[in-house]
Each structure stands twice: as C-alpha cells, then as structure tokens.
Amino acid sequence: MRVPKYDEFVQIYVVVYFYGMTNVYLYKIVLGGVRKHLVCLSLIVSGCLGAKAQNYISYFTGDTTDVETIPTAGTVLMGGATENDNAMRWFLERAGGGDVVVLRTTGDDGYNDYFYSDLGVIVNSVETIICNDAASGADPYVIHQVENAEALWFAGGDQWDYIQYWRNTPLEDVFNVLINDKKIPIGGTSAGCAIQGEAYFSAENGTITSTQALHDPYHNLMTLGYSDFIDNPGTKQIITDTHYDNPDRRGRHIAFLARLYQETGVPYYGIGVEEYTAVCIDENNIAHVFGSYPYYDDYAYFLQVNCVEPNTPETCVDGSLLTWDRSSAAVKVIKMAGMDFGEGSVDLNDWKTAVGADFQWEDWSVDNAIFSALEMTSPINCDTLLTVENNILKNVVIYPNPATDHISLQNTGSDFDYRILNISGDCIFKGTMNSNDQINVRDIPAGLYVIEIRSDNYLDYQSFLKH
Numbered sequence: 001m002r003v004p005k006y007d008e009f010v011q012i013y014v015v016v017y018f019y020g021m022t023n024v025y026l027y028k029i030v031l032g033g034v035r036k037h038l039v040c041l042s043l044i045v046s047g048c049l050g051a052k053a054q055n056y057i058s059y060f061t062g063d064t065t066d067v068e069t070i071p072t073a074g075t076v077l078m079g080g081a082t083e084n085d086n087a088m089r090w091f092l093e094r095a096g097g098g099d100v101v102v103l104r105t106t107g108d109d110g111y112n113d114y115f116y117s118d119l120g121v122i123v124n125s126v127e128t129i130i131c132n133d134a135a136s137g138a139d140p141y142v143i144h145q146v147e148n149a150e151a152l153w154f155a156g157g158d159q160w161d162y163i164q165y166w167r168n169t170p171l172e173d174v175f176n177v178l179i180n181d182k183k184i185p186i187g188g189t190s191a192g193c194a195i196q197g198e199a200y201f202s203a204e205n206g207t208i209t210s211t212q213a214l215h216d217p218y219h220n221l222m223t224l225g226y227s228d229f230i231d232n233p234g235t236k237q238i239i240t241d242t243h244y245d246n247p248d249r250r251g252r253h254i255a256f257l258a259r260l261y262q263e264t265g266v267p268y269y270g271i272g273v274e275e276y277t278a279v280c281i282d283e284n285n286i287a288h289v290f291g292s293y294p295y296y297d298d299y300a301y302f303l304q305v306n307c308v309e310p311n312t313p314e315t316c317v318d319g320s321l322l323t324w325d326r327s328s329a330a331v332k333v334i335k336m337a338g339m340d341f342g343e344g345s346v347d348l349n350d351w352k353t354a355v356g357a358d359f360q361w362e363d364w365s366v367d368n369a370i371f372s373a374l375e376m377t378s379p380i381n382c383d384t385l386l387t388v389e390n391n392i393l394k395n396v397v398i399y400p401n402p403a404t405d406h407i408s409l410q411n412t413g414s415d416f417d418y419r420i421l422n423i424s425g426d427c428i429f430k431g432t433m434n435s436n437d438q439i440n441v442r443d444i445p446a447g448l449y450v451i452e453i454r455s456d457n458y459l460d461y462q463s464f465l466k467h
Contacts, residue, residue, distance in 0.1 A: 059109035062125030076187025087278035098150025137169030154192025210251025270303030291338020378447035
C-alpha cells in the first residue's frame with residue numbers, strides 16, 4: 001500500500017459552511033513548519049453546526065485560478081496496488097499543466113501531494129472530491145469542478161458506489177464530454193479501473209470469485225453492465241479486471257466474456273491488469289504496459305474471442321457449469337510484461353500486433369467449470385482464418401484433436417497434398433499422403449494450426465490444436 005508523502009508545511013483546513021447548504025469546502029492555508037492533519041471533519045461539522053448530510057468533501061491543493069490547457073487523450077488502467085510512478089507521470093503529462101480532479105467515495109487526500117509535487121510533473125492544481133451519496137452526481141459544485149478538469153482520476157473503492165452514484169446523472173454526461181470532446185486523459189485503479197470499459201462488472205451484490213463465476217455464469221453475484229455508463233473510445237467493446245494475480249481473476253474474466261457474448265452476440269475483449277502493473281492506452285489506441293519486469297513478474301493480459309468458428313460458448317446458461325472450450329482455444333490472450341517505461345505494447349486497432357521484450361500468446365478455455373491455459377501458443381490471425389472459413393467444405397475429420405504426436409484424416413478419398421499452416425498463415429511443412437497415412441506433428445510447437453487439403457477439383461481446410 002503506497003504511503004502518501006508529505007511536505008513540511010503547516011496546512012490549516014478551514015471549513016466554510018453556509019446555513020441551508022449541504023456542501024463542505026476545505027481550503028489549505030500553508031504557513032510553514034510541520035504539517036498538521038485534519039481530524040474527524042464530519043464530527044467538527046455536526047458537532048458545531050448540527051448534523052447535516054453532505055454531498056461531498058473537497059480537498060484542494062494548488063492554484064485556485066482555473067487554467068485552460070490543451071490536454072492529450074489517454075486511458076490508464078491500474079492494477080490495484082501501489083501506483084506505478086511512471087504510468088502516473090504519463091497520465092499527468094497529458095494534462096498539459098492543467099487541473100487534475102480525483103473522484104472517490106471513501107478515503108482522503110492521499111493523491112493531492114502525490115500528483116501535485118511528488119512526481120515532478122507540473123500541474124496547476126489537484127482536487128480530490130469525496131462523493132458521499134448519489135446526490136453528488138447532480139451537485140453543481142462537483143459538476144463545475146469536473147467540467148474544468150484537464151485530467152480525471154478514479155481512485156479505488158467500491159465500483160458499485162461509483163456506478164449507482166453517477167450512472168444516468170449529469171455528472172456522467174460531463175465524463176463523456178470530457179473524454180470525447182475535450183479529450184482529457186482519464187484513468188483509475190482497482191474499482192476506478194473496473195468502471196473504465198464499455199462493459200463492466202458492477203459488484204452490485206458483492207464481488208465474485210473465479211470458481212463461483214465458472215460454476216454458474218449467471219450467479220447472483222455475476223452482475224454485468226454494458227453500453228450504459230462511461231463512453232470511452234479507448235475502451236470500446238472492452239471489459240477490464242484488476243488484482244489479476246491476487247487472487248487469480250482469469251476464470252471470472254473469461255466468464256465475463258462468455259456472458260457478454262451469450263447475451264449480446266458481440267465478442268467483447270478483455271484487459272486484465274496485475275496488482276503492480278498499469279496499462280496506458282494512448283490517443284492512437286496503443287496500449288503500453290508499465291511495471292517492474294524483470295525484477296518482478298508484472299504482467300497485463302489482453303483477451304479476445306478466437307476467430308475459428310464456431311466460437312460461442314458451448315454451455316453458458318443459468319445454473320450450469322460454464323463450458324467454453326472450442327478445441328482448448330476459446331480465447332486468445334497476449335500476456336505482456338510491464339516494464340519501467342512501457343516498452344511493451346499491444347495495438348488495440350488489430351489486437352494482434354505486440355511489441356516488447358517479453359510477451360507470449362496463450363490459449364484459454366473452460367471445460368465444465370475447469371479453467372485451462374496453454375502457454376506459448378501461436379498468435380491469432382483473423383484475416384487468414386476468415387479466408388479459411390469462407391472456403392471450408394467440412395468433409396474431412398481430423399483425429400485426435402487436440403493432437404500430441406500424430407493426426408489422421410477421415411473422408412479424404414484418394415491421395416492428396418497437404419500443407420500445415422500456423423495461425424499467421426505460414427506453411428510449417430507439407431507433403432502427400434492417402435487416407436491410411438498419419439501426419440507426424442510431434443515436433444511442432446503447441447498451438448492452433450490449419451491443415452490445407454488439396455486434390456483434383458477439391459480444396460478443404462480444417463483446424464486442429466497441438467498440445
């Protein structure tokens with residue numbers, strides 16, 4: 001847990017309270033010396049002035065004069081533990097020296113000094129607004145301050161509070177104007193990251209484990225929403241998840257994708273972020289992964305539904321075990337190491353172009369609620385596979401599939417030529433055989449392959465998985 005760093009100043013908090021209003025304003029007066037802390041503000045207010053409900057509490061650091069700068073769009077998805085300083089610098093630099101607003105529903109002003117002075121990036125001000133109830137979503141002060149922001153950060157907490165307080169409110173409208181028109185950077189950690197996708201896990205009834213989600217993808221804890229909250233082009237058709245390594249969130253994330261595909265008919269994508277890792281998506285839709293690899297195993301995961309059809313879940317119904325196997329390759333995943341300066345990246349324009357010192361493709365699947373991950377598999381190539389699907393005759397049967405040592409083919413008739421293609425469409429090897437022969441695949445890497453079968457006036461393509 002990151003410990004806020006404090007300046008050596010006396011900071012006197014003055015509570016300004018107007019009779020008949022429900023807002024509390026905090027101002028810091030810096031006098032020099034040793035910093036003193038505000039203690040129990042709500043007790044001060046209620047004890048001195050009578051108990052009053054407050055829509056929000058504001059902590060302000062910096063210049064109170066609003067400035068207008070030119071921000072640069074971007075999205076930060078933080079994994080949920082200590083903030084990655086370099087990712088946060090990336091975020092602040094995109095504010096262009098403007099005003100930063102932090103929204104949360106619990107906590108205090110821990111981000112103020114961290115953003116304003118600790119990271120060495122100049123900003124005009126940092127204001128943390130703690131929203132106490134749903135009325136904050138329509139509060140004039142909150143709306144005004146957020147409207148003037150050049151960067152917006154959502155702290156950790158309870159994502160259901162964020163959703164129930166701000167969804168379908170004037171404040172939600174402001175979020176979307178800032179993202180799409182003003183094009184400010186936006187981001188969050190833990191719960192603040194969970195709300196960033198077009199689809200989201202709301203946690204309305206509490207959190208859900210991977211085991212619970214896989215045993216029943218319609219469990220009462222499995223509360224999903226989509227296309228009704230934050231409208232961010234950088235996270236279109238994406239559902240995020242955090243704390244990926246503590247506990248293991250892979251099972252529930254694939255269950256999120258299965259439910260969304262089952263309900264919408266749309267193959268959503270997923271971005272999963274480990275606890276000390278951050279994914280920063282720039283204005284060109286390139287996702288840079290920040291972390292401390294190779295000193296620590298910091299990774300982010302980029303999930304997509306496989307292109308090989310049929311690719312829908314085999315069993316995704318209320319009260320039943322989830323099965324989404326599809327030859328052990330239902331979901332293709334890029335596992336990207338997070339490095340100091342975000343050297344590793346994934347192009348979210350195609351979800352297949354990956355650059356970095358350490359990344360690999362994996363195949364994920366679920367069979368009767370049992371999650372499996374195959375490592376070091378072949379990359380996806382949807383263009384190639386779509387061409388294959390357009391030509392497939394589906395007469396030939398490959399067995400065993402998945403294969404370990406050999407494959408055999410049924411319904412081929414006479415002699416034929418064959419080629420084994422990897423997922424990128426490259427020929428691994430080729431030959432000629434008849435229906436009684438076997439093809440040795442023992443020495444090829446594990447992954448998904450396509451076999452092209454060709455004879456006189458006959459062309460067929462089939463896919464198989466090599467374990």
